[in-house]
Amino acid sequence: MTSRNISRFWEWGRKIICVGRNYADHAKELKNAVPTEPVLFLKPPSAYLKEGSPILVPRYSSNLHHEVELGVVIGKGGASIPESEAMEHIAGYALCLDMTARDVQDECKSKGLPWTMAKAFNTSCPVSEFIPKERIPDPGNVTLWLKVNDQLRQSGCTSQMIFSVPYLISYISDFITLEEGDLILTGTPKGVSAVQEHDELQAGIQDVVTISFRVDRQQL
Numbered sequence: 001m002t003s004r005n006i007s008r009f010w011e012w013g014r015k016i017i018c019v020g021r022n023y024a025d026h027a028k029e030l031k032n033a034v035p036t037e038p039v040l041f042l043k044p045p046s047a048y049l050k051e052g053s054p055i056l057v058p059r060y061s062s063n064l065h066h067e068v069e070l071g072v073v074i075g076k077g078g079a080s081i082p083e084s085e086a087m088e089h090i091a092g093y094a095l096c097l098d099m100t101a102r103d104v105q106d107e108c109k110s111k112g113l114p115w116t117m118a119k120a121f122n123t124s125c126p127v128s129e130f131i132p133k134e135r136i137p138d139p140g141n142v143t144l145w146l147k148v149n150d151q152l153r154q155s156g157c158t159s160q161m162i163f164s165v166p167y168l169i170s171y172i173s174d175f176i177t178l179e180e181g182d183l184i185l186t187g188t189p190k191g192v193s194a195v196q197e198h199d200e201l202q203a204g205i206q207d208v209v210t211i212s213f214r215v216d217r218q219q220l
């Protein structure tokens with residue numbers, strides 16, 4: 001039997017659980033209410049994208065937005081994990097982009113429909129290499145940034161998150177059993193904006209990792 005390596009978690013076929021509106025400044029820029037409990041949605045494993053391949057603008061969208069986020073890679077699964085034990089369930093981290101077809105999301109919101117077409121399409125989850133847990137001693141105090149064609153668009157610290165990483169692990173695991181290799185996207189700070197075909201995106205966790213992705217349009 002071949003053993004799987006957590007440093008290639010994106011190949012495991014596990015679920016991607018995303019937290020929305022976890023930064024008050026981002027909730028406000030999109031005129032959303034600041035939540036009193038986490039807003040959750042899912043992406044399928046087919047959303048993963050690694051550096052070297054382009055982000056594809058879905059053919060049904062003309063307003064694709066970047067959202068830079070801290071990703072948490074689960075190392076030890078569990079259900080109903082107490083907040084006090086949550087950090088023991090983390091294997092490491094990844095820098096992630098929650099690519100969002102904002103025009104489609106706005107339409108879904110106005111019709112009361114789920115966000116799947118806006119959030120879960122192929123290439124909607126570009127990720128960095130796996131970052132071992134030891135390299136980020138406090139996930140509640142790292143700076144995330146994102147540039148489009150060398151212009152800074154997003155910069156924020158995870159200390160601004162409304163719900164902390166341990167709280168999110170505990171909250172999610174109360175109704176979705178977490179498994180080794182799952183990824184949690186913890187929400188984006190303000191500054192989201194549209195990207196176009198041929199744009200170059202660069203993003204980073206300050207002093208830890210950087211990633212770059214080119215944007216292409218899905219072929220008709």
Ligand SMILES: CC(=O)CC(=O)C(=O)O
Pocket residue numbers: 018019020021022023026030067098100186187188
């Ligand atoms: C409004 C959103 O798209 C929520 C989201 O994904 C976030 O990170 O916040």
Ligand SMILES: [Mg+2]
Pocket residue numbers: 018019020067069098187188
């Ligand atoms: Mg997001």
